[in-house]
Amino acid sequence: MSKIVHLIKIFIMRLSYVAVLLSGVGVLLSSCSDGKKRYLIGVSQCSEDSWRSKLNSELEQSTYFNEGVSVVMRSADDNIEQQRRQIQELVDMNIDLLIVSPQQTGNLSDAISIAAKKDIPVILFDRKSGADNYTAFMGADNYMIGQMMADYAASQMAGHGNIVEIAGEHKSSPAMERHKGFNDAIRKYPDIHIVGYAEGDWKQPSGEVAMQQILDQLYPVRDGVVQEGPQIDCIFGGNDRMAVGARKALEKFVQVHPEATSLHPSKMLYLGVDALPTPGGGIEKVRDGELTVSAIYPTHGDELMELALNILEGNSYEKETMMETNMVTQANARVLLMQYKEVENQIHYIKRMHARVDTILGQLDTQRIVLFGIIGMTFILSLFTILTVRAYRVKRNLNRELRKKNDELNEEKAKVEHQRDELEEQRDQLLDLTETLKNRNGSSTEGEGAAEASVKESKDKPEVMEENSFVSRFLQYVGDHLSEPDLSVEDIGEGLCLSRVQLYRKIKSMTGKTPVEIIREERLKRSKVLLEDASLSISEVAYKVGFSAPSYFTKCYKDYYGKAPSGKSGRC
Numbered sequence: 001m002s003k004i005v006h007l008i009k010i011f012i013m014r015l016s017y018v019a020v021l022l023s024g025v026g027v028l029l030s031s032c033s034d035g036k037k038r039y040l041i042g043v044s045q046c047s048e049d050s051w052r053s054k055l056n057s058e059l060e061q062s063t064y065f066n067e068g069v070s071v072v073m074r075s076a077d078d079n080i081e082q083q084r085r086q087i088q089e090l091v092d093m094n095i096d097l098l099i100v101s102p103q104q105t106g107n108l109s110d111a112i113s114i115a116a117k118k119d120i121p122v123i124l125f126d127r128k129s130g131a132d133n134y135t136a137f138m139g140a141d142n143y144m145i146g147q148m149m150a151d152y153a154a155s156q157m158a159g160h161g162n163i164v165e166i167a168g169e170h171k172s173s174p175a176m177e178r179h180k181g182f183n184d185a186i187r188k189y190p191d192i193h194i195v196g197y198a199e200g201d202w203k204q205p206s207g208e209v210a211m212q213q214i215l216d217q218l219y220p221v222r223d224g225v226v227q228e229g230p231q232i233d234c235i236f237g238g239n240d241r242m243a244v245g246a247r248k249a250l251e252k253f254v255q256v257h258p259e260a261t262s263l264h265p266s267k268m269l270y271l272g273v274d275a276l277p278t279p280g281g282g283i284e285k286v287r288d289g290e291l292t293v294s295a296i297y298p299t300h301g302d303e304l305m306e307l308a309l310n311i312l313e314g315n316s317y318e319k320e321t322m323m324e325t326n327m328v329t330q331a332n333a334r335v336l337l338m339q340y341k342e343v344e345n346q347i348h349y350i351k352r353m354h355a356r357v358d359t360i361l362g363q364l365d366t367q368r369i370v371l372f373g374i375i376g377m378t379f380i381l382s383l384f385t386i387l388t389v390r391a392y393r394v395k396r397n398l399n400r401e402l403r404k405k406n407d408e409l410n411e412e413k414a415k416v417e418h419q420r421d422e423l424e425e426q427r428d429q430l431l432d433l434t435e436t437l438k439n440r441n442g443s444s445t446e447g448e449g450a451a452e453a454s455v456k457e458s459k460d461k462p463e464v465m466e467e468n469s470f471v472s473r474f475l476q477y478v479g480d481h482l483s484e485p486d487l488s489v490e491d492i493g494e495g496l497c498l499s500r501v502q503l504y505r506k507i508k509s510m511t512g513k514t515p516v517e518i519i520r521e522e523r524l525k526r527s528k529v530l531l532e533d534a535s536l537s538i539s540e541v542a543y544k545v546g547f548s549a550p551s552y553f554t555k556c557y558k559d560y561y562g563k564a565p566s567g568k569s570g571r572c
């Protein structure tokens, strides 16, 4: 019972050892993953331009600070059908959140519903969809931008003059809102008139084309001569690029038609929206005087990412976020550009750091794999060692038990062998005595009498020669069969054609010793010679001379020679 308890204890100990090792590996494995959920954010941009690429890189950079977040971007190149397909594609990629900047209002809500139906939160950015199936909106107040521009123009024009408006894509919410804000505000100034209106597609060439159309209307050319039109004091562009395009068209027109004396491109106001700080962007244009003013239309990819993560993590967030805007004029353009350069340097530094961290993480991954390998090997080796040690212990115990059993067996054998010798002797004596008694009582058979007589005869007339030859024959027989442990007096008698009693009496009378004694002596004498052989151990010598128990051999040897046997081999 106690053995079973002991075995159970050992088993539990081993189990806990394995459990500790496995949990160690588990801890290391879990450290491999940061434990944070991974989010895939899909971004559907309506077009591709410097404003959107700034926004995209800000989104990309904010993933550096939000581990486990990645973005996948698509740009529809101002094609509503393409944007619809791309949204479907992003939804099929199993994105966790969709950021959309719809190319047009009212034309994309069906595609956005696909995401909403799949429980994918949707953030509308910069442009509105016209439906309410979105999770949050983030953008600037375009109506307010329009108003701001109108007030600025009015103040610069001292409350009177003419304005031309080049609006953006008319189906997009920023274009509509900027237009409305501008016109609502201008109405406050009765002496300011909007003398021309055309739409572009947000790109510079479209601004040029739109301005050309307006000039064609206001300054028609008849018979190669420009008809004088109204003076133009200000151009309001839906964004910076279209405002720059409009200026270019105006300058070209004046170059071709110098007779249009009421057009003075260098004296006009050029208003734009976006004020990008990037090279060639609105702020540089204001600094260089190409534009008079530009309203900042912020990108703020970092804030957009923060909103996305708040939604994904289940934190509180604003449904509508209006980003701040401001005017860039020649007075602050340089300062803003300097600040932006500073920020750019920081971004560049962060990018380098990110690359470095990526390399280190790569190295860490390799080291982790090596570490797991080592832990695995150590685990296997430990297991192997435990099993080997266990097997060795079991084997050692078995050997010990086997040796003990063997010793006990040898002891038994020695006893049996000793008893056998004694019994043999006693048997001989008994047989001898029985014969003598029979003879005395005269009841001996003729054959036996003859044998007796022959013994007597041989005693009566001592013929030394004959005796010697009989003893020699006896010894010869014994010598030839010495290695047989079962060699008996009967066997020898048979070999010498004598009965056991006859042999016993003859040998006893001739040598004074019993045959059993002589056999033992012969075995011991031979053993003495064999012990000189360095290749034989004591046990081997004992077996070679017919002892079946080495311990009995040692006892007999000691009795006979007065000291224990010691071989040249030094082995027992």
Ligand code: FRU
Pocket: 047, 049, 051, 052, 126, 127, 172, 174, 175, 202, 238, 239, 240, 273, 274, 297
């Ligand atoms: C960029 C852009 C900006 C403009 C905004 C309006 O694609 O055209 O220039 O301010 O989109 O959505």
